[in-house]
Amino acid sequence: MARVTEPASHASGPGVSRIVSELAVRVVVSTLILGFNELFGIGSNARGDLALRTLAVFALLLNVPYYLIARTGWRLRLQAYVRMLIDITLVTAGIYDAGGLAAAQGLSVYVIVPVYTALMFSSRASIVATAYATASFLAVVVAQALGWLPMTRPPLRNAGVVAAFNLLIVNVVGVMTAWLAEQYRRTRRQVTALNQELERAHHASLRLASEIQRTARRDALGEVVAGVTHEMRNVIMATLSHSHLLRRRLTHADPETLRHVEQIEHGLDSAARIMKNVLDTARQPSTERGPVSMPDIVRRVVDLKGYDVRRDGITLRVEFPSAFPPVAASAFQLEQVLLNLVGNAHEALRGRGAGAITIAGAVDDGRAVVEVRDNGPGITPEALPRIFEPFFTTKASGTGLGLAISAGIMRDAGGELTAANRPGGGAVFRLAFPAAA
Numbered sequence: 001m002a003r004v005t006e007p008a009s010h011a012s013g014p015g016v017s018r019i020v021s022e023l024a025v026r027v028v029v030s031t032l033i034l035g036f037n038e039l040f041g042i043g044s045n046a047r048g049d050l051a052l053r054t055l056a057v058f059a060l061l062l063n064v065p066y067y068l069i070a071r072t073g074w075r076l077r078l079q080a081y082v083r084m085l086i087d088i089t090l091v092t093a094g095i096y097d098a099g100g101l102a103a104a105q106g107l108s109v110y111v112i113v114p115v116y117t118a119l120m121f122s123s124r125a126s127i128v129a130t131a132y133a134t135a136s137f138l139a140v141v142v143a144q145a146l147g148w149l150p151m152t153r154p155p156l157r158n159a160g161v162v163a164a165f166n167l168l169i170v171n172v173v174g175v176m177t178a179w180l181a182e183q184y185r186r187t188r189r190q191v192t193a194l195n196q197e198l199e200r201a202h203h204a205s206l207r208l209a210s211e212i213q214r215t216a217r218r219d220a221l222g223e224v225v226a227g228v229t230h231e232m233r234n235v236i237m238a239t240l241s242h243s244h245l246l247r248r249r250l251t252h253a254d255p256e257t258l259r260h261v262e263q264i265e266h267g268l269d270s271a272a273r274i275m276k277n278v279l280d281t282a283r284q285p286s287t288e289r290g291p292v293s294m295p296d297i298v299r300r301v302v303d304l305k306g307y308d309v310r311r312d313g314i315t316l317r318v319e320f321p322s323a324f325p326p327v328a329a330s331a332f333q334l335e336q337v338l339l340n341l342v343g344n345a346h347e348a349l350r351g352r353g354a355g356a357i358t359i360a361g362a363v364d365d366g367r368a369v370v371e372v373r374d375n376g377p378g379i380t381p382e383a384l385p386r387i388f389e390p391f392f393t394t395k396a397s398g399t400g401l402g403l404a405i406s407a408g409i410m411r412d413a414g415g416e417l418t419a420a421n422r423p424g425g426g427a428v429f430r431l432a433f434p435a436a437a
Contacts, residue, residue, distance in 0.1 A: 019070040019080070022120045023063045026087070029112055030059040055094050062086070080121050084129050087113050092136040101141050102155040104163035107170060110137070114174035123178035123185075130174030134167055198307060205304045212336050219408060220390055220401045233275035240268040291326035292334060294370055298359050301338045305346065309357065314349050316342075320361040327368050327433050329413035337406040337417070341372040341429045344402070347395075348376035348427070367415075367432050375426040379419060387419050 034056035066083055070076065091110060095103050110133040118126035141163065143149040156162070243265050250257060298318055309316045327334075342357060349355030358373045379387060386392045388407040393400035403417075410417040415433025422428050 018120050019076070020067070022080075022083070022116065023066055025116050025120075026063055026066075027060060030056050034060070055090055055097070059087070059090050080117075081125065081128070084113060084117050084121070084125060085132060088129060088133050088136055091133070092140060095137065096140050096149065097152065099153045099155070100144050100149070100151070101159050101163060102151070102153045104155070104159045104166060107137065107163065107166035110170045111173045111177075114170075115177050118174075118177040118181035123182040126174055126178035126181065130171055130178075133170060133174075137163070137167065201303065201307065205308075208304065208335075208339070212339065215336065215405075217401070219405045223390055223404070223408065229275050233272060236268055236271050236275065240265065240272060243268060290328065292329050292331045293324075293326055294334070294361060294368065295320045295324055297331060297334050297338060298361075298370075300335060301342060301359070304339065305342050309342075309346050312346070312350050313354055314346065315354070315356040317356060317358045318360075319358060321363070324361050325363065325368050327413070327415075329415075329433065330409075333409045333413075337409055337431065338370075338372065340402040340406050345372060345374035345376065345427070349374055352376065364432070367434055370431045371428055372431075373422060373426060373428045375422075375424070378421040378425060378427050384419065384421070388417070 034053065066079075069079060088110070091113065095106060095109070098106060110130075113133065114126045114129040117129050140149065144151055243261065247258075247261050247265070250261060253261075295318075298320065302316060302318060306316055338359070342359070345357045349357070356375050358371075360371045360373065362369045362371075380394070383392075383394050388403050389400070390404040391400040392404075403419075407417045410431060410433065413433050415431060418430045418432070420428055420430070
């Protein structure tokens with residue numbers, strides 16, 4: 001069974017939309033030929049004018065069955081080829097009525113079909129249309145030369161040369177149009193593929209950002225719980241000490257009183273043990289650590305943030321030495337840190353015209369150092385001392401957790417995260433940690 005380009009249930013889809021545009025072109029061309037013939041009489045005689053008029057009206061009326069058949073969605077590709085061949089046949093009949101070889105100077109009318117076929121259907125169909133048009137006219141010329149078709153008017157002396165030249169032009173235009181249409185379709189496919197890849201990268205960055213936010217909330221909550229637990233443990237331990245002193249002073253108290261004191265001490269011991277377990281859990285370092293290549297992490301960050309940064313007219317540069325030592329840390333956590341720092345720099349530069357963000361690596365005194373620099377407004381003197389405090393933020397919609405969590409990740413990795421203003425303007429965030437063995 002032949003392949004169906006558009007199913008019947010989608011007859012009003014893009015395939016039929018192109019056919020409607022194609023029919024509109026036919027209507028315009030047929031109307032122009034009809035009007036031109038009525039004004040100037042381009043036929044070889046009165047009979048030729050009548051024949052051309054009949055052909056133009058017939059071509060106009062054909063659009064009705066074309067449209068009705070296209071609405072069924074049945075073998076739209078085959079329908080397009082049939083319409084194309086009928087169009088060329090009608091054009092050939094019109095050229096014959098205009099004189100055949102004597103009308104060689106009007107062969108340029110053939111290019112209409114290959115051009116709109118290439119643009120609205122396919123490049124292959126345009127080549128087929130060009131070849132069929134050439135063969136159709138040559139068949140008319142041969143038939144006239146053999147006497148199979150009558151000469152409606154005598155040709156000019158150089159009609160053969162004119163016909164050959166015009167057929168050459170028709171073929172050149174048909175082939176070039178087919179090639180250009182194919183290049184256009186290929187470029188459109190490439191653009192579509194790039195857009196899909198960009199969309200996938202955008203979705204991946206959104207998922208990663210969502211995961212970072214969830215991790216940030218959990219880390220921030222862990223910091224808060226650890227702080228509250230520590231303070232409560234101190235209070236419980238102090239209360240437990242007082243209960244021990246009270247027990248010493250109640251050595252001669254009645255057994256019931258001593259039993260209540262023992263219950264208090266037991267409850268305080270249990271609470272202290274629970275607090276210790278919570279603190280131990282909160283302080284437990286991540287086990288997903290190993291030698292990590294910082295240039296690889298930076299490349300992933302650039303892939304995720306590069307498009308958004310460049311879209312706002314900001315340049316994103318990477319400057320790393322050829323040999324950069326690995327660091328002992330969690331790759332995912334370091335990616336979080338760099339994404340957060342690049343995102344902050346992006347927000348600081350957005351709407352300020354041309355800006356630049358640089359991620360630079362270096363080895364300084366045996367430590368692996370990565371700096372994220374920008375040429376934005378920098379950090380205000382009031383915010384600089386508190387920039388890594390949890391819940392401190394200068395943004396209207398910020399949470400104040402990103403930099404605090406990033407600093408905590410660096411501490412867990414045995415390094416540090418610092419911030420400063422650059423002498424030439426802008427901010428620089430410096431990640432420094434010992435190189436992995």
